[in-house]
Amino acid sequence: MDAIELFSGIGGFRVAADTCAIKTTFxxxxxxLACKVYRDHFGDGVLHEGDVRGLVAAIPRHDLLTAGFPCQPFSSAGKKRGIRDPRGTLFEVIVDVVRTHRPRWFVLENVKRLLTMERGLHFATILASLADLDYLIEWRLLNAMHLGLPQNRQRVFIVGEAMPPGEPFRSTGTRLKSTRLASLSDIAHLSVKHREDAxxxxxxxxxxxxxxxFPHWGLSYDGRFFGFVLPIFSDRGPSVTLKHVLERDVPDEFDFTDATLKWIGKNRAVERFVQGVEILSNQSGGARMGYTIFGVNGVAPTLTSTTSRHYERYRVGDRYRRLTNVEYARIQGFDDDHCRVASVYDQYSLYGNAVPPPMAKWVLERLSSTVQFSNEPRSKRQRNLFEHA
Ligand SMILES: C[S@@+](CC[C@H](N)C(=O)[O-])C[C@H]1O[C@@H](n2cnc3c(N)ncnc32)[C@H](O)[C@@H]1O
Structure with a gap:
């Protein structure tokens, strides 16, 4: 399988593709700076630096397109109510490339609020544009802490599978028998009627x-969708917590300043876990307010590219400090030195922006393993996505 990685950043999808023996060709x-890291890590061969809008013609044919695309507003002009016009956005580039090359698969990643922005209008626009291309779309909200990382990071993954020519998915009597991102146990709670509707x-x-x-999981094709709130791995707490990934012998440059130490003297105890994150104290006693001190017995709050978040405060043993760049790498599932060519300061944003390779890997692995709605024996199950009634 040949893959291309758009909006590649430091190569979160690339790390995952490499471990799945998928060859990235563009x-x-x-x-x-992200390109410098990418080249340092993966060599010079496939990376094209520049605005993607000027490089579309250089994109080779491929079987898989991956992209963690920037979230931009869609224009309110020129489309039907409930769907906006993607023209002029970076998302439109993805639609153009898929239309031109018709890869067998695409996998897109974005922030959770994509599902809720403007009361679903943003996601409706994305779904409508993708589902128009004769792809079966499936999306699912995933959390890094359920996939072996010590971080509460919720991201929506959108998978598209090209419909083979002549497969009349839209005709009545064609029955969807399987999904990629939801397993049998995930959908077992659905009533028989609900499953039949899916x-x-x-x-x-x-x-x-x-x-x-939009709900946390769903399917879409040709202007229509089906979805519901999937109890995402609700039985699983984080398997790895922050204390498992902390560095030893952290230099004191990561410690709080005296001024901050003085301020947190006024903190009030909270001492509870919110979405897996241990909150020890803050200035209001609420879940997450000024001068919050996090513990290391839970997971980290979402790492982002926002600079102020890189200075979030943790109590580690009897020390108060922020996380190191190496800890950021580990919390995101990268090798410790993945961003070694960037300054310590810049590494935080690069990691915070990236797709965690273990999350991308979980999704890529699901492309080849079909999960069935029915309880048929495995050999039969593996065979087909669709059955004609
Ligand atoms: C959310 S980040 C994706 C990060 C990536 N998935 C990773 O693992 O590091 C979005 C990326 O889109 C890139 N980007 C933004 N505008 C772009 C454009 N016009 N052409 C190409 N890349 C662009 C940004 O530089 C950023 O690295």
Whole structure:
């Protein structure tokens, strides 16, 4: 399988593709520093630095397109109510590339709020554009802490699978038998009727005018979708916590300043876990307010590229400090030295922006393993996504 990686950053999808023996033949990012890291790590061969809009013609044919694309507003002009116009956005580049090359798969990654922004209008626009291309779309919200990382990071993954020519998915009587991102146990709680509805595209709701936030899991094709709130790995707590990834002998440059230490003297105890994150104290006693001190018995709050977040405060043993760049790498599932060519200061943003390779890997592995709705024996199960009634 040949893959391309758009908006490649420091190569989160690339790390995952490499471990799945998927060959990346083209990558692109506009950020010189992210490109420097990418080249240092993966060599010079496939990376094209620059604005993706000027490089579309250089993209080779491929079987898999991956992209953690920037979230931009869609224009409110020129489309039907409930769906906006993606023209002029970076997301449109993805649609163009998929239309031109028709890869067998695409995998996109984005922030959780994509599902809820503007009461679902943003996601409806994305779904409608992708599902128009004759791809079966499946999306699912995943949390890094359920996939072996010590971080509460919720990201939506969108998988598209090209419909083989002549497979009339939209005709009545075609039954969806399997999913990629939801397993049998994930959907076992659905009533029989609900499961049948999932398997019958003619029972799916129109994307247009949906008007409310989209659920955590769903399927979509040709202007329609089916979805529900999946109890995502609800039985699993984090398998790895922060204390498992902390560095030893951390230099004192990561310690709090005296001024901060003085301030936190006014903190009030909270001492509870919120979404896996241990909150020891803060200035209001609420979940996450000024001068919050986090513990290391839980997971980290979402790492981001926002500079102020890089100075979040942790109590580690009897020390108060921020996390190191190496700890950021580990919390995101990268090798300790993945960003070694960037300054310590810049590494935080690069890691915070990236897709964690273990999350990307979980999704890539699911492309080849079909999960069935029915309880048929495995050999039969593996065979086909669809069955004609
Ligand atoms: C959310 S980050 C994706 C990070 C990546 N998945 C990783 O693992 O590091 C979005 C990326 O899009 C890049 N980007 C933004 N505008 C771009 C453009 N016009 N052309 C190419 N890349 C762009 C940014 O530099 C950033 O690295």
């Amino acid at each position: 990558a692109n990012d506009i950020d010189p 398997a019958r595209p003619d029972r799916w709701r129109p994307i247009e005018n949906h008007g409310v936030r």
